[in-house]
Amino acid sequence: MPMPLAELPVRRLTLRDLAACADLSEERGWPRTERKWGLLLTAGTGYGIDDPDAPEGKRLIATCTLTSYGTGAPHDPSYAVLGMLLVAARHERQGLGRRMAQHALAAAGSAQVSLYATASGEGLYRRLGFTAAGRADTFRGHFRPSGPPPTIATRPVTPDDLPAIIRLDTETFGHDRTAVIARLPALADRFRVAEGQDGLLGYAAAWPDRDADTVGPLVARDTETAKALLASLATGAGHPLRLDVDTQHTELGDWLSTQGLTRTASSTTMSYGAPVLPGDPHRRFAPLATATG
Numbered sequence: 645m646p647m648p649l650a651e652l653p654v655r656r657l658t659l660r661d662l663a664a665c666a667d668l669s670e671e672r673g674w675p676r677t678e679r680k681w682g683l684l685l686t687a688g689t690g691y692g693i694d695d696p697d698a699p700e701g702k703r704l705i706a707t708c709t710l711t712s713y714g715t716g717a718p719h720d721p722s723y724a725v726l727g728m729l730l731v732a733a734r735h736e737r738q739g740l741g742r743r744m745a746q747h748a749l750a751a752a753g754s755a756q757v758s759l760y761a762t763a764s765g766e767g768l769y770r771r772l773g774f775t776a777a778g779r780a781d782t783f784r785g786h787f788r789p790s791g792p793p794p795t796i797a798t799r800p801v802t803p804d805d806l807p808a809i810i811r812l813d814t815e816t817f818g819h820d821r822t823a824v825i826a827r828l829p830a831l832a833d834r835f836r837v838a839e840g841q842d843g844l845l846g847y848a849a850a851w852p853d854r855d856a857d858t859v860g861p862l863v864a865r866d867t868e869t870a871k872a873l874l875a876s877l878a879t880g881a882g883h884p885l886r887l888d889v890d891t892q893h894t895e896l897g898d899w900l901s902t903q904g905l906t907r908t909a910s911s912t913t914m915s916y917g918a919p920v921l922p923g924d925p926h927r928r929f930a931p932l933a934t935a936t937g
């Protein structure tokens with residue numbers, strides 16, 4: 645007699661679950677992004693539900709991650725990001741998604757929690773008390789440079805850049821993300837900075853996957869800097885690029901449309917516990933983890 649879904653326990657995910665997490669992403673039409681899963685499971689916490697009656701390799705049926713930032717993290721974080729909420733298609737609409745999100749909210753305690761929601765997740769989050777704090781457009785396509793090339797210099801990150809990157813990231817994101825940023829050089833495929841006479845102007849990372857390289861985070865002083873970083877990450881990339889750009893950055897969106905990328909979807913930035921996201925939205929161009937991985 646199979647155990648009712650509502651009684652299956654939520655457990656902590658570990659790096660041993662990486663392949664199963666990536667399989668679930670793929671089953672739901674998301675990129676496998678094994679390296680990003682690795683980052684989220686090491687810098688943050690992953691939760692999962694197993695179906696003991698499923699065949700070996702198909703047991704992980706629901707996931708989510710919670711990455712906590714702030715003073716007292718992880719026991720008293722002031723800010724947390726919820727991501728990778730996935731339920732196996734064969735178990736949809738039976739309450740597993742809600743349970744996972746509730747579990748993560750309980751783990752976040754009194755922290756403000758944010759996320760990027762797909763259309764299929766938005767209703768669930770609204771019923772849990774999340775409100776919309778913005779929107780992001782997904783752009784995708786082979787980068788084909790056209791028009792004048794960006795003039796701002798970029799280069800690969802070196803270990804000496806990390807303190808300045810963390811300073812810029814903390815101002816932009818509103819909380820110290822050292823645990824995530826310090827892992828980017830090892831886990832991201834490409835990680836570049838833009839530099840001006842006064843120092844660091846921005847940084848961006850790219851994540852390879854089977855059919856596209858996802859860009860994020862993309863943090864930049866202004867649109868020109870964001871363009872330079874994107875163009876440099878795209879150079880030599882055999883794959884299409886994919887990134888979620890905050891809709892307030894209309895100039896970058898319009899430029900991407902002239903460089904071979906098209907808007908393929910949009911998502912809602914949502915927040916729980918406070919109506920607006922902390923930090924500086926003008927410098928926040930693309931998030932680390934999008935609504936679809």
Ligand SMILES: CC(C)(COP(=O)(O)OP(=O)(O)OC[C@H]1O[C@@H](n2cnc3c(N)ncnc32)[C@H](O)[C@@H]1OP(=O)(O)O)[C@@H](O)C(=O)NCCC(=O)NCCS
Pocket residue numbers: 672729730731732735736737738739740741742743760761762763764765766767768935
């Ligand atoms: C979005 C997602 C996580 C939802 O998971 P889920 O397990 O189906 O979620 P729930 O069952 O808790 O709720 C989904 C719906 O089923 C309904 N439902 C829950 N239990 C039900 C039951 N026993 N009978 C009928 N309907 C039920 C809910 O009311 C909800 O209704 P709505 O779609 O009208 O809002 C899942 O569809 C998924 O993995 N999608 C692909 C990835 C994705 O988009 N993830 C979200 C990223 S933000």
